Amino acid sequence: MNAIQPPNPDVRAEAHALSDAQAKPQGALGRLESLAAWVAACQGECPPRPLTDVRVVVFAGDHDVAAAGVSAYPAEVTPAMVHGILAGRAGVNALARSVGATVSVYDLGVRSLQGVPDAVRRFHVGPARAIHVEDALTPDELERALAAGDTIAAEAVEAGAQLLIAGDLGIGNTTPAAALVAASLDLRGADVAGRGTGLDDESLARKAALLDEALSRVGDRAIDPRQRLAALGSADIAAAVGFMTGAVRRGVPLVVDGLIASAEAVLADELVPGARYWMVAGHRSTEPGCALAQMHLGLEPILDLGMRLGEGSGAVLSVGVLNAAIAALREVALLSEI
Numbered sequence: 001m002n003a004i005q006p007p008n009p010d011v012r013a014e015a016h017a018l019s020d021a022q023a024k025p026q027g028a029l030g031r032l033e034s035l036a037a038w039v040a041a042c043q044g045e046c047p048p049r050p051l052t053d054v055r056v057v058v059f060a061g062d063h064d065v066a067a068a069g070v071s072a073y074p075a076e077v078t079p080a081m082v083h084g085i086l087a088g089r090a091g092v093n094a095l096a097r098s099v100g101a102t103v104s105v106y107d108l109g110v111r112s113l114q115g116v117p118d119a120v121r122r123f124h125v126g127p128a129r130a131i132h133v134e135d136a137l138t139p140d141e142l143e144r145a146l147a148a149g150d151t152i153a154a155e156a157v158e159a160g161a162q163l164l165i166a167g168d169l170g171i172g173n174t175t176p177a178a179a180l181v182a183a184s185l186d187l188r189g190a191d192v193a194g195r196g197t198g199l200d201d202e203s204l205a206r207k208a209a210l211l212d213e214a215l216s217r218v219g220d221r222a223i224d225p226r227q228r229l230a231a232l233g234s235a236d237i238a239a240a241v242g243f244m245t246g247a248v249r250r251g252v253p254l255v256v257d258g259l260i261a262s263a264e265a266v267l268a269d270e271l272v273p274g275a276r277y278w279m280v281a282g283h284r285s286t287e288p289g290c291a292l293a294q295m296h297l298g299l300e301p302i303l304d305l306g307m308r309l310g311e312g313s314g315a316v317l318s319v320g321v322l323n324a325a326i327a328a329l330r331e332v333a334l335l336s337e338i
């Protein structure tokens with residue numbers, strides 16, 4: 001079995017006991033107390049160390065389903081935004097800087113990406129085929145993408161990452177992510193279809209119908225997580241799943257972002273049962289599939305700010321709350337001391 005143990009329960013209990021003894025009414029710091037205890041349990045250390053090495057890894061790829069009119073923006077935005085991230089000028093860069101986190105980006109399947117360092121294209125697999133027509137990936141492409149994500153996680157852990165975040169980039173990617181949530185939770189297109197980058201009512205209805213088409217095309221093959229991922233996912237999504245399983249297998253916790261990351265987290269927890277206990281949801285995006293996937297995993301989002309950007313942006317923003325929770329557990333006096 002691939003199952004992993006949850007973060008250290010003894011250290012978690014120690015953290016709660018410390019928090020209860022601090023100079024405040026018991027429980028008065030609310031969710032901050034359980035977040036600090038979760039970090040402590042993941043680190044195996046109470047009080048937990050401040051999170052000074054947080055890394056966002058953005059997985060980029062093309063989604064040929066976008067040609068079916070399920071995004072409000074053209075596919076050309078994807079390579080342009082890879083350059084935006086490399087230049088430090090995307091939304092995620094600004095938010096990551098505000099909490100001291102770093103951002104890197106890997107192209108898993110962007111068709112026309114030029115003028116980027118070789119390292120960015122090191123794990124290129126290929127664009128995802130249109131999921132309502134055919135499987136997004138071949139079995140071989142799926143395995144290469146999963147392995148790429150695992151290698152990226154291994155390198156980050158080796159370099160000292162304390163907390164990891166998978167970010168997404170790829171016009172059309174809310175469609176495969178919604179399809180994966182529907183297939184994982186046995187839902188219909190209309191349950192999970194969201195406006196993504198800003199679809200109007202007509203396009204939203206088209207997206208829901210396309211999702212149903214994709215789900216019925218795949219049928220019972222979607223029961224198996226690998227087949228589900230190859231049929232309805234993409235190289236960038238599969239790599240992020242491999243990144244998540246790679247992180248938790250190495251004892252490094254994750255903050256989950258919006259719809260795409262939440263869909264990936266569901267897959268990661270199926271491939272490595274117990275992975276969910278090494279995750280917190282950084283935020284809840286406006287996509288309906290995001291809340292559904294997070295509820296399925298039992299993850300309560302830290303923030304709910306009406307964000308719908310992706311890139312890991314909501315997750316990285318919540319790192320400020322995590323570090324505040326850690327500071328409280330480390331610095332507040334004991335009631336017995338004062």
Ligand SMILES: Cc1cc2ncn([C@H]3O[C@H](COP(=O)(O)O)[C@@H](O)[C@H]3O)c2cc1C
Nearest residue numbers: 071073168169170171172173174196197310
């Ligand atoms: C300029 C721009 C920057 C983005 N950064 C992330 N996304 C996000 O929105 C897209 C998914 O939404 P949909 O499925 O509706 O296409 C993806 O590129 C995702 O990463 C962006 C989208 C745009 C337009």
Ligand SMILES: O=C(O)c1cccnc1
Nearest residue numbers: 196258259285308309310
């Ligand atoms: O929920 C998300 O992650 C999301 C929503 C809209 C567009 N891109 C990402």
